[in-house]
Amino acid sequence: MLTLLTFPSAFGLYSGSPFCVKAAYMLHLSGLDWRRSDLLDARKMPHGKLPVLRTPERLLADSDAIRHWLEAQGAEFDHGLSDLQRAQSRAMIRMAEEHLYFQLLMDRWSDDAVWHHLRDRFFGEVPRLIRNPVANGVRRSVLRGLRAQGMARFSAAERMERAERDFEAITTCLWHGSFLMGDRPTAADLSAAPMLAAMRATPVATPLQRRVAGDPILSDYIDRMDTTLPLS
Ligand SMILES: N[C@@H](CCC(=O)N[C@@H](CS)C(=O)NCC(=O)O)C(=O)O
Incomplete structure (x- = not known):
């Protein structure tokens, strides 16, 4: 097992x-x-x-x-895709994991209003006496990482502008099918949809959260993944 x-x-x-x-x-x-x-x-x-x-x-x-x-072991996540589609899928995965992910991290860890929720959810099991110092130390380290990576150097408006280009690319794919590479989920969906779902689930209505939650194409796509591939 x-x-x-x-x-x-x-x-x-x-x-x-x-x-x-x-x-x-x-x-x-x-x-x-x-x-x-x-x-x-x-x-x-x-x-x-x-x-x-x-x-x-x-x-x-x-x-x-x-x-x-x-x-x-025999699993195939890009079944039925052409070589070109597999190459496009690889680029889509990198976009989700190496750009949208850092957008999500900024949204979660840099915003004080979100941070209170995050601290309670992610550090709730840490003994109360040391919870704040531990959580604040991890927060500082994540924010240092985001500065080194570069995302923290953009203004909020610049970040949204960059995210917008990715959302447009995803939306364009979704005009052509229910999933990024056609009518069933493939590897690109397994990376992109969880990033969007996490953005939508941020427990404070940040600009990023509102952008995804308020977009019927992106939001329906997240829900479609949930119903097509239910995780118990
Ligand atoms: N490239 C890795 C990224 C995994 C990753 O960044 N995981 C995060 C959670 S979303 C993590 O474990 N962070 C803990 C830490 O950095 O201390 C993968 O594809 O699995």
Whole structure:
């Protein structure tokens, strides 16, 4: 039996981490036997991050590595796609994971109003006496990372402008089919939809949250993924 080590559910999502949701979707589609096991602290994991898949042989870190391992077991996430579509899918995945993800992080960790919710949800299990110092330390470290990555150097308006271009690209794909690469979910959806879902689930109406929640095409797409690939 495979075990997916994942961050717990948060804000109505299967997991607070869109990468953990992606991994759960892949396992669901693989048809293999698996179960989830929730962790609150990923520091002891191979990359200090989640998701991690426990296979009979080892701990497998990183959702992309999990994808390749599942494909080696026979799973196929881009079934029926042409070489060109597979290449476009790869670019779409990078857009979701290397740009939209950092938009989500900024929205969650830099906004004081969101932070109160995040602290209570993500650090609620930390003993009360040390909860604030621990949570504030992690927040400082995430914000330092966002400055190094570059997202924190943009103004709020610049960030929205950059996000808008990605939402337009996703919307254009959705004009052509129910999912990004056609009429059924493929690998690109497993990355993009959880990012959008996480943005929509932010428990404060930030500009990013409102943008996704108020867009019927994006919002219907999130709901369609939920009903097409239900995660229990
Ligand atoms: N490239 C990784 C990214 C995973 C990732 O960034 N996970 C975040 C949660 S969304 C994490 O574990 N963060 C904890 C930390 O950085 O300390 C993947 O695809 O699995």
